[in-house]
Amino acid sequence: MKDNVLEIDHTLAELEDMLSDYGFVRVSKSYIVNIYKIIKLKPEVNMKICATFENGEKIYINRSYKKSFNDYLIKMKGKKRVSSNEV
C-alpha cells in the first residue's frame, strides 16, 4: 500500500473538501499533502516553501497557496483530530 499509486475518480478540489479534517491541505495546483507527515518547512530563495516529508520526498508550497496553508495550520492547531473511525 505504501508504495502503491491509487487512482481516484475525484478532482483535487473535491479531495481537499473531503480530507481537510484529516490533515490534508492543498499546496499547489497538483498536490494535496498530509501535514502529519511533514518533518520540516524551509523557505527557499524563490520565496516558495519546501516541505520535507517522512519518506524524504520534498514538495514545494507555491507562493499563491502560502496564505491558505498558513490559515489551515492555524485552524488545525486548536482542533482535535477526527478519528478515522468517525468517517
Added chain:
Amino acid sequence: MKSKLKELGIMIGCTYTCVSVGGAVVNIIGGTETNNVNVLVMFWFVTIACSVLSLYMFFSNFSPLLVIMIQYIITIILVMGTAMVLDRISPLSPGGFKSIFLSFTITYIILVPAFYIEIFRSTKKQNKILKEIQNNHAEDM
C-alpha cells in the same frame, strides 16, 4: 478577485497612513510644511507601489531577485512618469527628480530585506505550529 482588491485597499490604507504620519513628524521636526498637491502625489505613489508589489503572485515561477527588479523598474517608470506629468503642470524644484528617485529607491532597498526577513520569520512560526499539531496528533493516537 474581490478579496484581493480588499487586501490591496487595506495595504494602501495602512501604508499611506504610515507614510503621511511619518511625513507629518518629519515636517514638525524640520519646521517645514506640505501642500495639498504633495498629499495627493504621496497617495498616488503609495497606490502605485502597493499595486505593483501585490502583483508578485503572478511571477511565482521566476526568481525573486528578477521579480524584485522587474517590480522596481515598473514602479520607478510609473513614479518618474508621474513626476514628469506634474512637472508640466507645475514645474518641480531644481533637483526634484533626483530627490524623488532617491526617496523611492532608498525606501525600496530598505523594504526588500524586511520582506525577506518576514518570509523566514513566518516559516519559522509555521514550523512551530506544525510541531504543535503533530504533538497533539500523537497524543490523540
